[in-house]
Amino acid sequence: MTSVGAAAPAAGPARRRTLRHRLADRGIDRSLWLVLPATAFVLVLFIYPFIYGLQLSFDPQQGGGPFANYQKFFSDPYLRDTIWKTLRLGLPAALFNVLASVPVAYAMRGRVRGKRTITTLLVVPITLGTVLTAQGLIMYAGPRGWLNKVLTGLHLVDSPVTLVHNWIGVFLSLVITGFPFAFLLTLSYLSGIDPALEKAAATLGAGPWQRFRQITLPLLAPGLAITFTLSFVLAFSVFPSAQMVGKPSGSTRVISIAAYEAAFQQFDYSMGSTIAMIMAVIMLIVIGLVMVWRATLYRGSTGGKG
Amino acid sequence: MTDQRFDELRLDGVGRRYGTQTALDDFTLSIKGSEFVALLGPSGCGKSTALNCLAGLLPLTTGSIHLDDRRIDTLPPERRGFGMVFQNYALFPHMSVRKNIGFGLSMRRMSKAEQRKRVDEAIALVQLREHQDKMPGQLSGGQQQRVAIARAIALHPPVVLMDEPLSNLDAKLRLEMRMEIRRLHQDLGLTTIYVTHDQEEALSMADRLVVLREGVMQQCGTPQEVYEQPANGYVAGFMGYRNLLELEVTGGDAEHAVVEGGGLRLVGANRGNVTSGPAVAAIRPEDLVLGETDGNGIAATVRIAEYHGRELSVEATTAQGQPIYFRTSERVAPGDEVVLGVPRHRVLVFDDAERAREGLVA
Numbered sequence: 001m002t003s004v005g006a007a008a009p010a011a012g013p014a015r016r017r018t019l020r021h022r023l024a025d026r027g028i029d030r031s032l033w034l035v036l037p038a039t040a041f042v043l044v045l046f047i048y049p050f051i052y053g054l055q056l057s058f059d060p061q062q063g064g065g066p067f068a069n070y071q072k073f074f075s076d077p078y079l080r081d082t083i084w085k086t087l088r089l090g091l092p093a094a095l096f097n098v099l100a101s102v103p104v105a106y107a108m109r110g111r112v113r114g115k116r117t118i119t120t121l122l123v124v125p126i127t128l129g130t131v132l133t134a135q136g137l138i139m140y141a142g143p144r145g146w147l148n149k150v151l152t153g154l155h156l157v158d159s160p161v162t163l164v165h166n167w168i169g170v171f172l173s174l175v176i177t178g179f180p181f182a183f184l185l186t187l188s189y190l191s192g193i194d195p196a197l198e199k200a201a202a203t204l205g206a207g208p209w210q211r212f213r214q215i216t217l218p219l220l221a222p223g224l225a226i227t228f229t230l231s232f233v234l235a236f237s238v239f240p241s242a243q244m245v246g247k248p249s250g251s252t253r254v255i256s257i258a259a260y261e262a263a264f265q266q267f268d269y270s271m272g273s274t275i276a277m278i279m280a281v282i283m284l285i286v287i288g289l290v291m292v293w294r295a296t297l298y299r300g301s302t303g304g305k306g
Numbered sequence: 307m308t309d310q311r312f313d314e315l316r317l318d319g320v321g322r323r324y325g326t327q328t329a330l331d332d333f334t335l336s337i338k339g340s341e342f343v344a345l346l347g348p349s350g351c352g353k354s355t356a357l358n359c360l361a362g363l364l365p366l367t368t369g370s371i372h373l374d375d376r377r378i379d380t381l382p383p384e385r386r387g388f389g390m391v392f393q394n395y396a397l398f399p400h401m402s403v404r405k406n407i408g409f410g411l412s413m414r415r416m417s418k419a420e421q422r423k424r425v426d427e428a429i430a431l432v433q434l435r436e437h438q439d440k441m442p443g444q445l446s447g448g449q450q451q452r453v454a455i456a457r458a459i460a461l462h463p464p465v466v467l468m469d470e471p472l473s474n475l476d477a478k479l480r481l482e483m484r485m486e487i488r489r490l491h492q493d494l495g496l497t498t499i500y501v502t503h504d505q506e507e508a509l510s511m512a513d514r515l516v517v518l519r520e521g522v523m524q525q526c527g528t529p530q531e532v533y534e535q536p537a538n539g540y541v542a543g544f545m546g547y548r549n550l551l552e553l554e555v556t557g558g559d560a561e562h563a564v565v566e567g568g569g570l571r572l573v574g575a576n577r578g579n580v581t582s583g584p585a586v587a588a589i590r591p592e593d594l595v596l597g598e599t600d601g602n603g604i605a606a607t608v609r610i611a612e613y614h615g616r617e618l619s620v621e622a623t624t625a626q627g628q629p630i631y632f633r634t635s636e637r638v639a640p641g642d643e644v645v646l647g648v649p650r651h652r653v654l655v656f657d658d659a660e661r662a663r664e665g666l667v668a
Contacts, residue, residue: 196392202383203363219400
């Protein structure tokens with residue numbers, strides 16, 4: 001695409017190409033209008049609120065300079081520690097979801113009897129939403145839930161095991177809602193890998209573990225990196241389950257709770273925005289680290305049909 | 307180059323069923339060491355199934371496979387040690403050409419020095435020295451094919467299995483690679499089992515051909531045997547007998563058969579010991595000549611004449627609408643009335659078991 005516009009007039013009026021033609025050469029034509037709704041959507045619902053929030057976060061209610069909110073957040077352990085509490089939930093949950101999805105997806109690829117049924121069952125939790133999941137967890141794993149009734153009834157434990165209203169409860173909830181998502185993504189990445197590759201490895205003497213380790217895993221890893229970042233983003237913004245099945249005043253006082261309290265209990269929108277900005281930065285850091293790792297992997301064709 | 311010499315690879319009554327569908331039925335074949343055997347047939351005839359059963363990628367439903375006295379059909383593919391070349395090459399996209407070729411060697415825990423030596427050797431064999439550090443995605447189809455072959459033979463396997471390895475290449479490259487594979491086989495004495503749907507490929511490369519149809523072996527013999535004496539109408543059709551005329555046997559003896567139908571009357575070689583009933587008369591387009599021959603004459607009207615340089619490939623139809631294909635160096639044009647002749651020994655008459663069966667049912 002070199003100077004089409006400059007060369008065309010020199011060729012004389014007979015060979016002069018219309019403006020529309022020249023624009024089309026650069027990929028600009030009427031189909032570009034189709035991008036408009038999405039662009040408007042992003043501008044109105046993401047870019048504008050983000051910039052508004054960013055500007056708000058530098059305009060503290062109590063004054064004290066543009067960075068006062070940030071200074072306050074990082075100097076107050078009650079606020080600062082929410083970062084670690086969220087990471088302590090989000091990273092293990094995302095990691096668990098990704099790792100657990102690999103063997104399940106591995107078993108589910110290709111033609112498996114009852115694949116549709118099993119896939120449907122695995123995906124149902126996505127449709128439930130976090131609130132219903134939290135309710136279910138309390139009913140099932142709560143102090144007077146079925147699980148504890150059975151365990152105490154069988155005299156396997158003396159006192160009920162605490163699986164909700166603590167870190168475990170939120171972790172379980174994140175797994176229940178996050179796993180199907182990770183599974184679907186992993187399954188589609190795995191289906192994109194040509195099954196003949198593993199067959200070829202087998203004829204070359206590679207056993208099942210070597211086939212997975214040497215062939216499938218390296219080809220799947222970039223996809224797992226994407227799955228991990230998306231799972232992490234979902235887990236990092238955990239809010240309802242941290243409130244309902246966690247300990248929102250203690251071990252599961254995640255960063256979104258801090259933001260909620262600042263904005264809607266203390267009505268300090270500026271502080272709320274600050275915390276939201278810090279959230280975004282932390283997520284970007286984690287995503288950035290994963291993407292740097294991903295860049296070191298082979299990311300070309302995987303031979304499959306996608 | 308083969309480390310594991312053997313005398314005989316024996317398939318006994320090998321069968322493979324998918325539910326009620328039989329992909330391969332009672333397949334029995336004995337392959338000698340360093341033989342080149344082609345499994346030939348259209349898609350769905352069971353040839354790839356047979357190959358996958360041999361490689362261990364598909365379990366057998368019935369039968370057994372022995373390499374000399376060792377039973378191998380119960381071994382997983384990684385312990386059979388057969389080299390395999392896949393239709394889409396199945397090169398590991400994340401490994402360099404060298405790594406691909408050395409993969410099997412590293413699985414064997416061979417010493418690094420030995421691995422290097424064997425990879426160099428295999429790369430030299432397929433003439434890929436300048437490409438050895440590239441990734442498969444950077445290679446052309448023909449080069450990828452060479453890598454796949456080098457990878458399969460680097461292990462010095464007793465048997466190399468090839469599953470339509472040339473079907474993704476263009477015509478010119480296909481001819482080149484055909485020679486190459488044949489050369490490798492001759493130089494290395496590798497026992498090769500080659501699956502193809504292309505009869506020309508099979509005829510030109512193999513020591514022995516096995517023609518399959520719907521999972522059942524139709525004929526097994528040298529290229530010459532199969533080409534000149536096809537066992538039945540199906541094999542004949544596959545071997546270039548493009549004219550398969552469905553006629554009735556009205557007379558003849560053990561040697562000759564007289565077939566009639568649709569306004570035609572032909573005398574041909576009796577290949578099915580048929581004296582009556584439905585039959586197939588198979589004639590190659592190149593055996594038909596203009597003008598009645600040996601008492602055989604077919605009146606037809608030229609419909610389409612394709613120019614092929616030295617000669618024309620012509621489609622004509624008889625008065626009853628039966629298409630007849632022939633080749634001629636005479637200049638004929640659509641609409642011309644011609645009489646085609648064919649020597650008696652060039653008309654092969656087979657009994658038409660299928661039509662006979664259908665007749666019984668109806």
